[in-house]
Amino acid sequence: MIEVKGLVKTYGNKRAVDGVSFTVRPGDILGFLGPNGAGKSTTMKMITGYIRPDAGTATVAGIDVAKDPVAVKARIGYLPESAPAYGEMTVLEFLNFIAEVRGYRSGAERRERVERALARTHLEPVRRQAIETLSKGYKQRVGFAQALLHEPPCLVLDEPTDGLDPNQKNEVRALIKTMAADRAVILSTHILEEVDAICNRIILISKGKVVVDETPEAFHARRPGARLDAIFRELTTADA
Amino acid sequence: MSQIAPVFKREFLGYFRSPVAYVFLIVFLVASVGLAFFVGGFFKANQASLQSFFVFHPWLYLFLIPAVGMRLWAEERRGGTIELLFTLPLTTLDAVLGKFFAAWAFLGLALVLTFPLALTVGWLGDPDWGVIAAGYLGSALMAGAYLSVCALLSSLTKNQVIAFVLGVVVNLALVFLGWSVFNGLLSGFLPVSAVDFIANLGFIPHFDALSKGILDPRDFAYFGSVMALALTLNVVALER
Numbered sequence: 001m002i003e004v005k006g007l008v009k010t011y012g013n014k015r016a017v018d019g020v021s022f023t024v025r026p027g028d029i030l031g032f033l034g035p036n037g038a039g040k041s042t043t044m045k046m047i048t049g050y051i052r053p054d055a056g057t058a059t060v061a062g063i064d065v066a067k068d069p070v071a072v073k074a075r076i077g078y079l080p081e082s083a084p085a086y087g088e089m090t091v092l093e094f095l096n097f098i099a100e101v102r103g104y105r106s107g108a109e110r111r112e113r114v115e116r117a118l119a120r121t122h123l124e125p126v127r128r129q130a131i132e133t134l135s136k137g138y139k140q141r142v143g144f145a146q147a148l149l150h151e152p153p154c155l156v157l158d159e160p161t162d163g164l165d166p167n168q169k170n171e172v173r174a175l176i177k178t179m180a181a182d183r184a185v186i187l188s189t190h191i192l193e194e195v196d197a198i199c200n201r202i203i204l205i206s207k208g209k210v211v212v213d214e215t216p217e218a219f220h221a222r223r224p225g226a227r228l229d230a231i232f233r234e235l236t237t238a239d240a
Numbered sequence: 241m242s243q244i245a246p247v248f249k250r251e252f253l254g255y256f257r258s259p260v261a262y263v264f265l266i267v268f269l270v271a272s273v274g275l276a277f278f279v280g281g282f283f284k285a286n287q288a289s290l291q292s293f294f295v296f297h298p299w300l301y302l303f304l305i306p307a308v309g310m311r312l313w314a315e316e317r318r319g320g321t322i323e324l325l326f327t328l329p330l331t332t333l334d335a336v337l338g339k340f341f342a343a344w345a346f347l348g349l350a351l352v353l354t355f356p357l358a359l360t361v362g363w364l365g366d367p368d369w370g371v372i373a374a375g376y377l378g379s380a381l382m383a384g385a386y387l388s389v390c391a392l393l394s395s396l397t398k399n400q401v402i403a404f405v406l407g408v409v410v411n412l413a414l415v416f417l418g419w420s421v422f423n424g425l426l427s428g429f430l431p432v433s434a435v436d437f438i439a440n441l442g443f444i445p446h447f448d449a450l451s452k453g454i455l456d457p458r459d460f461a462y463f464g465s466v467m468a469l470a471l472t473l474n475v476v477a478l479e480r
Binding site: 045048049050070071073074076078080082084085086087088089097098100101102103146 | 245246249254257258319320323326327328329330331
């Protein structure tokens, strides 16, 4: 479970995140929507302990990320935007490194974890290839494999389908759905069809503030018959 | 602290995943041995010692160690992998020490590979092996001090060229402080005690003592303090 209360982050004189609060329960697939620069990534970075909030708290499984960041990081699988990875390593080397840091030190256990992650993300054909030589779709899957490896109770995915072709998008969505059964999942996106495809909750943020927090059905009901992007535009440009 | 090992392993092997390691090792060996033979008068000195080999190390390290240290953090920032690293369950100190020890071990390897020179001296004459061992120890400690400064500077930028140039400049200052020519200049207008104090802040006096076989705890304390200070600032810079 992820609980966020009054998160604030200011860069210079720009308030990137301005008092964001929400709760994600196991089984939730939360679609985190908003225009570029609305504060989605910054919020996710604060939940995962990469940056420190100026105010407010984020707790994961009851642990405050500011008090025990290592314990929180152990319980989260995080796919940062554009899935960074050490390009000179092969997929296998990279996942072995992640497994070691995640605490799987015995050879057998580590191999099992890595193999399972490889199988889940269909990376077997490229396991011995250097990550920098992979296509964008494969790189994104490496990022997924890394996030899933330790079967975390919480998944935080920053634009998981960005830059993928339609087939790959479908595959990734299916993967997220199978992962979500008893986990708390947050995924950010600006692709609205994605929300319809997999999310069971929507949070829309604009200019660092939560504007909407409801189910996709309720979101549609705001303007029956209208397309999602019409509602999105209306909500995020209303006070511009 | 157990998290240092995987970081160390990835970083150390990382040097060998690119041509960096081989280029560095070859340049280091050619330059260090070449300077000893052609500039230092290794044979002409007619002494069974490595004095003419070690005397160039402070100057050689000036360029070679920033080349090893510049990538430590700048590359992580440029590639975005720093976000991945710091959302894994490890502390900043784990990461700083893991990376530092890996780069230091790599420099240690370069130093160890100069062993044929020591064997040559042993074959031609009857050297004092204790002095040679102390010289290697002193050189390794000095390399660690140089490296810790470069690691710190690398964490301040995502540009490796800037990290390299800053590394050369700051280390040059630390070499100059203890360089006899510079100290001679200072003694023209400063009292002896002040010049002594300044010289003691530099690398050379401490390294000279060790390379002559004098094991003074104060020299160990000096190099240890430089490393501890630089690495502490490194942690602070990354957590900022």
